[in-house]
Amino acid sequence: MNAPLKEREQALMGIGESRLRKEDARFIQGKGNYVDDVKMPGMLHMDIVRSPLAHARIKRINKEAALAMPGVHAVLTADDLKPLKLHWMPTLAGDVQAVLADEKVVFQMQEVAIVIADDRYIAADAVEAVEVEYEELPVVINPFDALKPDAPVIREDLAGKTEGAHGARTHHNHIFTWEAGDKSSADAAFANAPVTVKQDMFYPRVHPCPLETCGCVASFDPVRGELTTYITSQAPHVVRTVVSMLSGIPESKVRIISPDIGGGFGNKVGVYPGYVCAIVASIVLGRPVKWVEDRIENLSSTAFARDYHMSGELAATPDGKITGLRVEVVADHGAFDACADPTKFPAGMFHIVSGSYDIPAAHCSVKGVYTNKAPGGVAYRCSFRVTEAVYLIERMVDVLAQKLGIDKAEIRARNFIRKDQFPYTSAFGFEYDSGDYHTALQKVLDAVDYKALRAEQAAKRADPNSPTLMGIGLVTFTEVVGAGPSKMCDILGVGMFDSCEIRVHPTGSAIARMGTITQGQGHQTTYAQIIATELGIPSEVIQVEEGDTSTAPYGLGTYGSRSTPVAGAAIALAARKIHAKARKIAAHLLEVAEGDLEWEVDRFKVRGDDSRFKTMKDISWAAYNQPPEGLEPGLEAVHYYDPPNFTYPFGIYLCVVDIDKATGETKIRRFYALDDCGTRINPMIIDGQIHGGLTEGFAVAMGQLLSFDEQGNIQGNSLMDYFVPTAVETPKWETDYTVTPSPHHPLGAKGVAESPHVGSIPTFTSAIVDALSHLGVTHVDMPHTAYRTWKELKRLGVAQ
Amino acid sequence: MSKKLVSMTINGNKVEEAVEPRTLLIHFLREKLNLTGAHIGCETSHCGACTVDIDGESVKSCTCLAVQCEGADIKTVEGLASGGVLHAVQEGFYKEHGLQCGFCTPGMLMRAYRLLQENPDPTEEEIRVGMSGNLCRCTGYQNIVKAVQYASRKLREPATDTVAA
Numbered sequence: 001m002n003a004p005l006k007e008r009e010q011a012l013m014g015i016g017e018s019r020l021r022k023e024d025a026r027f028i029q030g031k032g033n034y035v036d037d038v039k040m041p042g043m044l045h046m047d048i049v050r051s052p053l054a055h056a057r058i059k060r061i062n063k064e065a066a067l068a069m070p071g072v073h074a075v076l077t078a079d080d081l082k083p084l085k086l087h088w089m090p091t092l093a094g095d096v097q098a099v100l101a102d103e104k105v106v107f108q109m110q111e112v113a114i115v116i117a118d119d120r121y122i123a124a125d126a127v128e129a130v131e132v133e134y135e136e137l138p139v140v141i142n143p144f145d146a147l148k149p150d151a152p153v154i155r156e157d158l159a160g161k162t163e164g165a166h167g168a169r170t171h172h173n174h175i176f177t178w179e180a181g182d183k184s185s186a187d188a189a190f191a192n193a194p195v196t197v198k199q200d201m202f203y204p205r206v207h208p209c210p211l212e213t214c215g216c217v218a219s220f221d222p223v224r225g226e227l228t229t230y231i232t233s234q235a236p237h238v239v240r241t242v243v244s245m246l247s248g249i250p251e252s253k254v255r256i257i258s259p260d261i262g263g264g265f266g267n268k269v270g271v272y273p274g275y276v277c278a279i280v281a282s283i284v285l286g287r288p289v290k291w292v293e294d295r296i297e298n299l300s301s302t303a304f305a306r307d308y309h310m311s312g313e314l315a316a317t318p319d320g321k322i323t324g325l326r327v328e329v330v331a332d333h334g335a336f337d338a339c340a341d342p343t344k345f346p347a348g349m350f351h352i353v354s355g356s357y358d359i360p361a362a363h364c365s366v367k368g369v370y371t372n373k374a375p376g377g378v379a380y381r382c383s384f385r386v387t388e389a390v391y392l393i394e395r396m397v398d399v400l401a402q403k404l405g406i407d408k409a410e411i412r413a414r415n416f417i418r419k420d421q422f423p424y425t426s427a428f429g430f431e432y433d434s435g436d437y438h439t440a441l442q443k444v445l446d447a448v449d450y451k452a453l454r455a456e457q458a459a460k461r462a463d464p465n466s467p468t469l470m471g472i473g474l475v476t477f478t479e480v481v482g483a484g485p486s487k488m489c490d491i492l493g494v495g496m497f498d499s500c501e502i503r504v505h506p507t508g509s510a511i512a513r514m515g516t517i518t519q520g521q522g523h524q525t526t527y528a529q530i531i532a533t534e535l536g537i538p539s540e541v542i543q544v545e546e547g548d549t550s551t552a553p554y555g556l557g558t559y560g561s562r563s564t565p566v567a568g569a570a571i572a573l574a575a576r577k578i579h580a581k582a583r584k585i586a587a588h589l590l591e592v593a594e595g596d597l598e599w600e601v602d603r604f605k606v607r608g609d610d611s612r613f614k615t616m617k618d619i620s621w622a623a624y625n626q627p628p629e630g631l632e633p634g635l636e637a638v639h640y641y642d643p644p645n646f647t648y649p650f651g652i653y654l655c656v657v658d659i660d661k662a663t664g665e666t667k668i669r670r671f672y673a674l675d676d677c678g679t680r681i682n683p684m685i686i687d688g689q690i691h692g693g694l695t696e697g698f699a700v701a702m703g704q705l706l707s708f709d710e711q712g713n714i715q716g717n718s719l720m721d722y723f724v725p726t727a728v729e730t731p732k733w734e735t736d737y738t739v740t741p742s743p744h745h746p747l748g749a750k751g752v753a754e755s756p757h758v759g760s761i762p763t764f765t766s767a768i769v770d771a772l773s774h775l776g777v778t779h780v781d782m783p784h785t786a787y788r789t790w791k792e793l794k795r796l797g798v799a800q
Numbered sequence: 801m802s803k804k805l806v807s808m809t810i811n812g813n814k815v816e817e818a819v820e821p822r823t824l825l826i827h828f829l830r831e832k833l834n835l836t837g838a839h840i841g842c843e844t845s846h847c848g849a850c851t852v853d854i855d856g857e858s859v860k861s862c863t864c865l866a867v868q869c870e871g872a873d874i875k876t877v878e879g880l881a882s883g884g885v886l887h888a889v890q891e892g893f894y895k896e897h898g899l900q901c902g903f904c905t906p907g908m909l910m911r912a913y914r915l916l917q918e919n920p921d922p923t924e925e926e927i928r929v930g931m932s933g934n935l936c937r938c939t940g941y942q943n944i945v946k947a948v949q950y951a952s953r954k955l956r957e958p959a960t961d962t963v964a965a
Contacts (some may be wrong), residue, residue, distance in 0.1 A: 197895035
């Protein structure tokens with residue numbers, strides 16, 4: 001029992017250990033349980049009739065031919081949902097969205113009717129047999145055109161509504177104008193500034209494209225009046241609340257289960273019409289109904305990300321000290337405002353746009369606009385528009401550096417919030433918890449030998465025969481994650497806390513149930529490690545369960561890097577409640593005062609006496625058969641954690657590219673990513689998350705784009721066209737870290753999985769622009785495909 | 801729709817079923833035989849989540865009809881482990897953290913299984929090219945490459961230690 005301390009610690013596999021994943025055994029043997037694997041007796045299949053047009057009035061829908069097909073059980077349209085008041089649904093952003101198109105369609109691939117059939121083949125045949133007659137209406141796909149006085153009216157249902165969920169509406173296609181910071185002080189900074197720069201940039205519409213598409217299996221039991229739904233959701237508890245509100249079924253009779261999720265990346269936060277339709281169909285037919293979208297439906301209709309037209313300005317002194325920031329954004333939200341943001345923040349956390357820099361005066365304004373495109377606006381592997389914000393500020397700092405002829409590393413160091421300034425309140429009101437940017441930057445510059453890289457670049461530029469242009473990208477970003485303090489952040493009125501329930505069993509093993517849901521992050525592995533360290537129970541005997549609203553405590557789910565910052569804290573604090581009770585039991589068993597005990601890895605021992613101790617295993621048993629008088633039996637705790645603040649992870653990323661002068665092809669020679677996520681719980685999983693986030697960032701920067709023609713036809717909505725990199729294109733990543741714990745988080749952890757996506761995207765653009773900067777280029781919009789880069793080279797006279 | 805009788809060997813078991821001629825192999829495996837390891841990610845042969853091994857070749861089962869597999873010898877992820885022991889590629893993905901959400905994993909494993917028979921000692925570049933028919937959104941492939949290298953080493957120099965299934 002008295003094994004050396006180190007051995008006992010290692011036996012726990014707690015915080016800091018690269019513990020192999022507990023999830024893997026089922027996934028590597030084909031025993032995962034994803035939504036499409038769910039099969040129920042009597043289950044029917046749903047498919048969706050979608051609009052081929054982006055804007056049209058529905059003249060007539062003829063279901064007859066479809067209904068006549070053997071194996072077809074129902075064809076439902078908006079008119080069928082009307083009596084149930086389910087033809088429209090509220091969105092997370094305070095707007096409403098048509099569940100099935102009500103009198104007109106407003107984007108291509110919009111849901112028009114549903115077909116329920118015996119199997120997916122018959123359902124697909126029946127979709128073809130539903131006849132819909134349309135009258136075409138003028139289409140507007142550009143948000144600037146949408147704001148013209150004579151622009152087509154996209155949302156007739158909002159006629160005369162001059163007040164939206166986020167203030168006044170000034171035009172029939174205007175959703176909101178949201179501002180942060182102080183305009184007058186920002187304007188004053190610009191009025192007196194010796195140096196100013198301005199840059200327009202477009203962050204194109206992209207899609208998270210997880211490998212598993214969205215879907216659900218809805219099963220309404222008409223006898224019990226209970227609804228069970230398996231669903232691809234990153235926030236099952238919120239879905240339960242929404243479903244109860246929409247259907248009128250008491251929340252206690254709604255059970256939402258997020259089983260294994262095949263990647264989310266923001267795509268699976270929203271509530272989509274397909275889910276609602278499957279649930280309605282199950283209620284109407286009294287049988288389980290499965291709906292799983294295909295890839296084209298996924299890319300076309302269930303959410304999108306970004307689509308921000310941004311304009312940034314910096315004011316500065318001649319030596320590069322930034323004195324003011326102004327940002328204006330026109331945000332294309334598509335035909336319904338279904339952005340997934342905390343309710344009070346229609347542009348999410350975009351006001352983190354002052355970045356890692358000490359900027360005394362700043363203002364931003366975001367104008368949301370309707371167009372004839374799919375709704376969505378999800379946080380694609382980021383915390384609510386942080387990606388857009390980081391992109392803008394990092395590009396602007398580069399632009400300023402270029403104008404002043406100051407090196408881009410040097411200008412950053414001059415403007416960083418210094419270590420001694422934390423906690424630091426930004427001009428936008430965020431209170432940054434901790435950071436040490438200078439140390440991290442220097443570590444990266446040393447690791448890559450930045451000076452040598454610049455010398456090599458100068459030599460290449462001087463050599464007219466060099467076949468390539470060399471570019472060095474540098475980004476020094478700060479994220480705001482872990483939403484969030486419920487006084488600021490809520491979803492549909494529910495505060496964004498998160499929760500954990502831990503039960504320690506008599507024989508010393510434990511189960512933890514959480515309000516979050518893993519989609520590949522490895523919660524079952526890492527959450528157990530936190531409990532192992534807190535309670536001295538080996539992580540191997542700690543089960544972690546999430547995703548079933550009937551067993552797990554209410555939580556807001558997993559997105560915005562909130563699992564570790566919020567749920568991770570809930571785990572630690574639930575464990576500490578158990579720890580406190582265990583101490584009482586140990587004192588009772590050892591017949592000493594609580595104050596005479598000290599905690600050591602997995603046991604309480606009498607201070608100064610190694611021979612008198614009770615292990616957590618001993619205490620667990622005692623909790624169920626001989627608790628001290630006055631103490632209730634059992635050993636469990638629940639904790640709902642409402643964070644006092646966000647967390648602010650940061651990183652320093654450097655990328656070296658070589659662009660072929662003749663073809664525009666870009667080779668990522670090197671990518672060095674240093675992340676600081678505070679306390680590191682499982683380094684192996686952190687590295688894996690960073691590799692994945694960097695690869696998604698690479699995809700966005702170098703190729704992803706959902707584009708539309710003038711008629712609103714979506715282009716590139718299959719994997720034939722939409723860029724998902726293979727192992728061949730994907731660069732090799734070098735990772736590094738520093739550790740600056742969060743002072744307000746019980747474990748000091750900050751969250752990590754989104755940083756690499758947020759931080760890498762502007763790094764690639766920074767590198768591409770850097771390669772062209774000696775030719776006077778200050779910015780190039782994404783995606784940096786070979787064709788687009790070649791066009792730029794041709795414009796510059798570099799390529800033929 | 802009239803059905804056609806097909807027979808094939810799947811993971812060593814003889815299977816005989818009546819299927820509609822239009823039934824895709826992936827639906828036959830997943831819905832008829834409850835072999836849900838192989839997944840559907842795109843239905844256009846791009847993502848490789850549905851990859852299975854048919855007569856010694858990696859095949860994307862979303863673009864292959866069940867009736868085309870008459871008489872075929874098929875292996876799916878469910879048949880990889882044997883005798884209660886994980887196959888080296890499974891062990892490699894586990895040990896090298898070659899998976900996250902797990903959705904692409906069965907396809908990746910089946911491709912790696914075949915790749916290492918086509919080329920038992922591939923270079924990193926050969927692994928990247930050899931696995932390029934399979935998409936992963938989570939890992940960035942770096943640890944998948946390591947996992948295949950691990951399996952390659954293990955298959956060439958079988959160690960005594962194994963990981964139980």
